Structure formats: structure tokens, C-alpha cells
Amino acid sequence: MKVLVSDNVAEQGISILKKAGFKVDVKVGMSPEELKGVIGDYHGMVIRSATQVTAAVIEAAKNLKVIGRAGSGLDNVDKAAASKKGIVVMNTPGGNTITTAEHTISMILSLSRRIPQATASMKEGKWEKKKFTGVELFNKTLGVVGIGAIGGEVAKRAQGFEMNVIACDPFLSDEKARTLGVEKVGLEDLFKRADFITFHTPLTQETRNLVNKDTIKLMKDGVRIVNCARGGIVNERDLYEALKSGKVAGAALDVFEKEPPEDSPLIGLDNVVSTPHLGAATGEAQENVAVKVAEQIADYLLTGTITNAVNFPSIPPDQMPKLRPYITLAEKLGSFASQVLAGGITEVAVEYRGGASELNTEPITIAAVKGLLTPILEETVNFVNAPFIARERGIEVKETTGGDAGDYQSMLSLRIKAGEEERSFSGALFHRKDPRIVEVDSFPVEIIPEGTMLLMFNNDKPGVIGDIGNFLGKLDINIARMHFGRETAGGTAISVVSIDTPLTQEQIARIRKLPNILFVKQVFL
Numbered sequence: 001m002k003v004l005v006s007d008n009v010a011e012q013g014i015s016i017l018k019k020a021g022f023k024v025d026v027k028v029g030m031s032p033e034e035l036k037g038v039i040g041d042y043h044g045m046v047i048r049s050a051t052q053v054t055a056a057v058i059e060a061a062k063n064l065k066v067i068g069r070a071g072s073g074l075d076n077v078d079k080a081a082a083s084k085k086g087i088v089v090m091n092t093p094g095g096n097t098i099t100t101a102e103h104t105i106s107m108i109l110s111l112s113r114r115i116p117q118a119t120a121s122m123k124e125g126k127w128e129k130k131k132f133t134g135v136e137l138f139n140k141t142l143g144v145v146g147i148g149a150i151g152g153e154v155a156k157r158a159q160g161f162e163m164n165v166i167a168c169d170p171f172l173s174d175e176k177a178r179t180l181g182v183e184k185v186g187l188e189d190l191f192k193r194a195d196f197i198t199f200h201t202p203l204t205q206e207t208r209n210l211v212n213k214d215t216i217k218l219m220k221d222g223v224r225i226v227n228c229a230r231g232g233i234v235n236e237r238d239l240y241e242a243l244k245s246g247k248v249a250g251a252a253l254d255v256f257e258k259e260p261p262e263d264s265p266l267i268g269l270d271n272v273v274s275t276p277h278l279g280a281a282t283g284e285a286q287e288n289v290a291v292k293v294a295e296q297i298a299d300y301l302l303t304g305t306i307t308n309a310v311n312f313p314s315i316p317p318d319q320m321p322k323l324r325p326y327i328t329l330a331e332k333l334g335s336f337a338s339q340v341l342a343g344g345i346t347e348v349a350v351e352y353r354g355g356a357s358e359l360n361t362e363p364i365t366i367a368a369v370k371g372l373l374t375p376i377l378e379e380t381v382n383f384v385n386a387p388f389i390a391r392e393r394g395i396e397v398k399e400t401t402g403g404d405a406g407d408y409q410s411m412l413s414l415r416i417k418a419g420e421e422e423r424s425f426s427g428a429l430f431h432r433k434d435p436r437i438v439e440v441d442s443f444p445v446e447i448i449p450e451g452t453m454l455l456m457f458n459n460d461k462p463g464v465i466g467d468i469g470n471f472l473g474k475l476d477i478n479i480a481r482m483h484f485g486r487e488t489a490g491g492t493a494i495s496v497v498s499i500d501t502p503l504t505q506e507q508i509a510r511i512r513k514l515p516n517i518l519f520v521k522q523v524f525l
Contacts, residue, residue, distance in 0.1 A: 002041055006030060007048035007069045010283075013290030017046075020298040036060045037267040040351075044297045049073060049277075055081040066300050068293040071280055072380055073230075074310060075203065090296050090308050092225060092379050095289035096280035102280045103151035104198055104228045107252035110273045111196075112137055114250075116452050117270060124169055130221050130327045137161040143194030145210070146201035146229070147172055147182065148380060154198060155182050166190055173344050173394030184344075191218040196226065203230035205373065205502065205524055211237040217388060221247060221298070228254040228279045240266050254279050270404065290341040304381075313363040313383035326359060326412065327367040329435035331451040332525055333414055333427045334371025336437060339523045340455060343419020348372065348390075349398040351413040354405025365399055368414060375524075408438065445485035452502045453523045459516035460486050460493040468497060477501045 003017050005026045012257045017024045027038065032052060038047070047053065056079045060269035067077060069091040082089050083446075112115055112248040121128050144151045147167040148506040159181060159357040168190045172380035173322040180240070192196070197219070202206045211225060211234040225248055227234050231414050236257055241249040242264070256264065259277060266272050274444070292308075292328070299305040306312055308490045315323060330350075350365045363383070370386040372395075381389055391398055405411040415424045423476045427449075437447040440455075447453070447521040472479060478500040486493035503511075505523055511520050 001043040002045065003044040003297065003301075004039065004042040004045040005126035006035065006048075006051040007046070007070075007264065009046055009048060009293075010287045010290035013046070013070065014424060016294035017044075017292060017298060020302065022301070025066035035348040039064065043069065046070060046293055046300055047076070049076060051076060051516070053077040053082070056084055058085055058087065059189065060084070066090060066297055068092075068297045070286075070289040070293045073202075075230075077460075079311055081496075084133070088300060088305075088306060088309050089302070089311045090293065091291040091309060091310060091382065092292040092296070093264070093382065094387060095292055096285040097153055099282045100150050100228060100279040102282075103254065103275075104200075104226060105157045107226050107254065107273060107275070108137070108142075108196055108198065108224075111252040112224065124298055124347070126391045130308070137163050138197075140166065140195040141166060141193055141196070143168070143185075143190040143197040143427075144182070145187065145190065145197065146376075147180065148200065148393075150378060151198075151200035152180055154200065155180055155302055157466075161476050163196075164192060169344075170338075171344055171373065171395065173346055176392070176394040185410045188218060191215055192220070194223065195220065196224045197227045199227040199233050201229055201233065202377065202380070203232045205522070206348040208232050208237075209235040209406065211235060211239060215239070216242045216247060219248070222249040224248070224250045224252070226252045228252075231255040231257045231259060233405045236261075236264065236266055241273055243269050252521060253522045277350065287405050308382050310382040311488070313366055315360070315363045318510055319360055323359060325362045325364060325429050325433045325435065326356060326410075329412055329427045329429060330364045330368040331371035331374075331411065332435055333376055333425055333437060334373075335510040335525055336371075336447075336449060336523055337416055337423065337425045338372045338375045340425075340440075340521050341416060341418040341421070341423060344393075345372065345395050345416060345418045347396045347398070347417040349400060349415040351403070351415065352399070352410075353413070354410040356405070356410035356412055357373060357401035357403070361399055361401065365397065368412075369395075369397055369431050372414075409468050411438070413439075427465045429501070440485075440494055441490075443485040443489055444498065445483050445494055447483050447496050448481065449525045450498075451480065452499050453525070454495075454499065454503070454508075454511070454515060455519075455521045456495045456496045456511075459493060460488075460490050460520065461516045464493075464514075464516050465495065468495070468511065471511060471514065472497075477503070477505065 002023045036057055039060050043065050045067045053079045060495040064087050066088045072091050072093045079089050114132045118132040143163045144155055145165040147169045158165050166185045170186045172184050235441040247474045249270040251478040267274055295464050296307045350368050366386055370388050411428050428438050430436050437449050480498040483496040
């Protein structure tokens with residue numbers, strides 16, 4: 001069998017593949033057309049962040065069985081297309097945790113003491129002590145947005161400098177916050193209180209442009225911003241204006257909206273420290289992820305063992321046809337619930353009723369947990385580590401089986417405690433294979449869980465749907481389908497509208513102001 005290595009990876013990983021008996025071709029820097037032309041010959045593929053594995057590439061991959069990312073981010077892989085074709089997509093989460101955390105701390109120190117600028121000045125033969133007066137980290141407040149593995153390591157190191165660490169994370173429980181020694185706060189509170197703000201989240205619809213002109217207004221005058229996570233979390237144009245005005249005293253950026261950031265005015269500012277996406281760029285980290293991904297690919301191609309897959313759980317092949325539809329349903333149900341809930345999740349009860357109670361429920365429960373975590377953690381969660389991440393974040397997972405499925409042959413339900421609320425979400429399979437969400441709390445509904453949707457609770461009054469349709473029509477946004485449900489006539493109703501184009505946060509805020517609208521949330525499945 002043949003394995004293609006299309007990005008630069010450590011030689012140790014390539015050696016492992018060769019010793020396992022694979023023919024390994026290293027072809028770095030191919031154009032998309034060149035990649036399409038050769039990919040059909042390979043059974044496995046090793047990538048980092050440069051290679052774009054698009055739907056067109058996957059379509060041309062006639063023999064490809066596995067794609068392995070030496071690292072965690074998978075923005076450059078069309079995971080849906082790979083899953084549809086049965087190609088396992090693996091990554092190596094955790095392999096660069098320490099490296100990225102250390103780089104973040106390095107950026108914070110460089111920013112506070114203006115080390116790069118002072119170095120450049122001295123190389124020009126100058127001695128400008130007064131110009132580069134810095135600030136201490138001692139007793140300053142560090143706001144950590146996203147406190148998973150990397151964010152937790154950053155917090156630990158910041159505490160060594162005796163910084164006060166506050167953290168915002170939808171999955172951060174009170175108990176976990178106490179264990180980490182951080183104060184759990186909301187995002188707005190974090191923006192208002194922090195002297196330094198660092199981001200450790202994936203790039204999602206919720207986190208895109210998280211730092212913008214409006215959120216910057218909430219921040220302290222003289223705040224310092226660090227982003228070693230993903231380009232796009234920070235609106236670069238708004239940050240530039242804030243740096244020029246002095247509202248933001250400095251920024252340290254390792255990632256950019258476009259990489260490399262051609263002609264970015266940010267790079268030329270004296271109060272910006274920048275590095276070319278070096279968060280994971282240490283010899284130790286690159287060797288770790290190269291070795292891990294090579295071992296994972298070899299295990300899968302030789303024995304069928306799936307490790308750290310983001311799109312397939314590890315289950316016996318003979319059970320896969322029966323379980324796959326339920327796994328898909330559970331993951332979509334979890335993702336839907338996660339995006340609707342507010343507050344940190346503390347408990348998840350997965351209930352199997354009817355025929356579903358007779359299945360091997362373990363991989364289905366894991367799929368539900370993965371679905372819950374993915375909207376926030378994205379590429380750092382997969383079918384292998386989802387249960388561990390849930391435990392790490394103080395989320396208790398329970399299973400119950402048995403009971404009547406009502407009008408359905410089988411039913412899967414999630415009962416979730418989050419913050420002060422307890423919510424339930426139920427799903428079923430239509431025609432034994434098509435997932436549907438059939439109940440939200442006590443509201444019966446029939447939702448096809450795919451695409452972009454608006455979930456709304458509203459007073460059951462005439463004209464509500466007309467108002468929504470008219471609003472979307474004025475924006476030239478097409479409605480793909482609509483689903484409705486209610487408990488009693490004239491009470492509260494649920495409306496789910498599938499749309500072809502996502503709405504902005506400002507547009508969603510305008511929907512909330514329409515008559516009789518009680519709650520609106522945009523969901524992506």
C-alpha cells in the first residue's frame with residue numbers, strides 16, 4: 001500500500017511508515033490540480049495545514065482510506081466529503097499542547113516588555129531605554145477565552161507569574177474552575193476586567209470576529225490582546241483602528257485571517273508583535289505529532305484500528321451498518337443541543353427507548369458527547385477523546401435503557417443540565433436511516449438536522465411566521481424548509497426555519513425584536 005506525505009513532517013514519522021512496509025512518497029508543495037492528479041494512487045495521506053483536501057480532491061481519491069493530520073486543526077479537510085466516501089480522518093490532539101501554551105506565554109512576555117522592538121532597535125545601533133518601558137505581569141488580570149488543554153496550560157503558567165486568571169468557556173464547570181484556580185466569568189465580564197486577553201478556541205460561527213469594534217469598546221483602555229489560536233477570531237481591521245487610537249495598547253498575533261498576511265497594516269505597527277504561525281513549531285512537537293499520526297495510519301491500514309478519528313468511532317465492522325444511523329443521529333442531536341443551551345453543561349443523560357435499547361449503546365453515547373462538545377471545541381474533540389474531555393470538564397455522562405418509544409420504533413433522548421436549566425432533546429430514525437429531531441423539551445416537532453437553522457420559541461399568535469418570512473425576504477435569504485410545534489393552542493410554540501444563508505449576529509438581534517418572538521438561536525449542522 002502507498003502513503004502520500006504532502007506537507008513537511010518530521011522524518012521520524014516517515015520512517016515509521018516505511019518500516020511498517022508502506023511505500024511512502026513525499027511530495028510537498030503540490031498545486032490543487034497536481035494533488036488531484038496523483039491522489040488516486042494512494043491508500044493513506046499525511047498532511048499538516050498547507051494541503052487543502054477539498055471535495056474535488058476526495059472525489060479523485062479512488063483508493064484513499066485514511067487522512068492523517070500531524071496536528072489538531074482540520075480546517076483544510078472537507079470532513080463531510082471524506083465521511084460520505086468512508087475515508088477516516090484522524091488528527092493528533094494534544095501533541096502540541098505544551099508548545100502552543102509556551103508560545104502564548106512568550107508572546108505575552110514579549111508584548112509586556114516590548115522585547116522584539118527593543119531587539120530591533122539595538123540591531124540598528126540604538127540604545128533607547130526610555131522608549132521601551134514595559135509593564136509587569138505581576139497582579140495583572142489575564143482573561144483566557146477557551147480553557148481546554150492549551151488554555152489550561154497557559155493559565156497554569158500565568159499563575160506562576162502571580163497573574164489573576166479569569167476564564168470564559170461554555171464547558172467550564174464550577175468544580176473544574178476551582179481545580180484550575182481560575183475565576184469563571186462570562187465573556188462580557190472578561191472583556192471588561194482583563195489587562196491581557198488570550199484566545200484558545202477553534203474558529204466557528206460563534207467565535208469568528210469575536211474581537212471587533214463593539215467588543216473592543218467593552219475592554220479596558222490599554223488592554224493587550226494575544227491570539228495564538230485561529231485567524232479570524234480577531235477582526236484585523238477593527239484591531240488595527242484600536243491599536244492606532246491607543247484603546248488597545250498592544251497585540252501579539254501568531255495567526256491571521258489570511259496566511260501569509262500579505263500587506264497587512266497590522267504587521268507594520270510598532271505596538272504589534274507577530275510570528276508566522278509558530279505556535280506548534282518546535283522540534284519536540286513536530287516529532288510528537290509526526291510519530292503519532294504515522295502510528296495511527298499504520299494501525300488503521302494494517303489492522304483496521306481507528307485512533308483519534310474525528311468522523312468515525314472505533315466499533316467492530318459487522319456492527320457498523322446497524323449502528324451508523326444511530327451514531328449520526330446522536331452526534332447531530334448533541335450538536336443541536338449544545339448550540340441551544342446556555343451555561344456550562346454539568347450532566348448529560350442519554351436515554352435509549354424501544355429498539356434502540358437493544359443496541360451496543362457505548363459508541364452512540366460517545367457520539368452524543370462528541371456532538372455536544374464539537375460546536376465549541378471543534379478539531380480538538382473526536383470519538384476517542386470525547387469521554388475524557390467531558391470528564392476533564394466536570395460533565396457527568398449517564399446512560400439509561402428501556403421504556404416505550406411512543407409513536408416511534410426507537411427513540412434516543414438527551415437530558416442535559418446546564419447552568420440553572422435542565423433541557424431535553426429527542427430524536428428518531430425515519431425509514432431506519434434518516435435522522436430526525438422529534439422533540440425539544442416538551443414540544444413535538446419534526447426537524448431535518450442539516451444545514452443552517454433558526455430555532456425560535458414564540459407566542460402562538462397569527463402573523464409570527466409571516467413576520468419572519470418577510471424579514472428574511474428583505475434580506476434576500478431563501479427558506480429551505482420550516483418546522484413547527486406547540487403544546488397547546490395559543491401558548492408557546494417552537495419554530496425551526498432552515499435557511500440557505502447564515503445570518504449575522506446583528507440580523508439575529510433584529511429578529512429577537514419582532515413581535516411575539518421569545519427566543520432565537522442560529523444552529524449549524
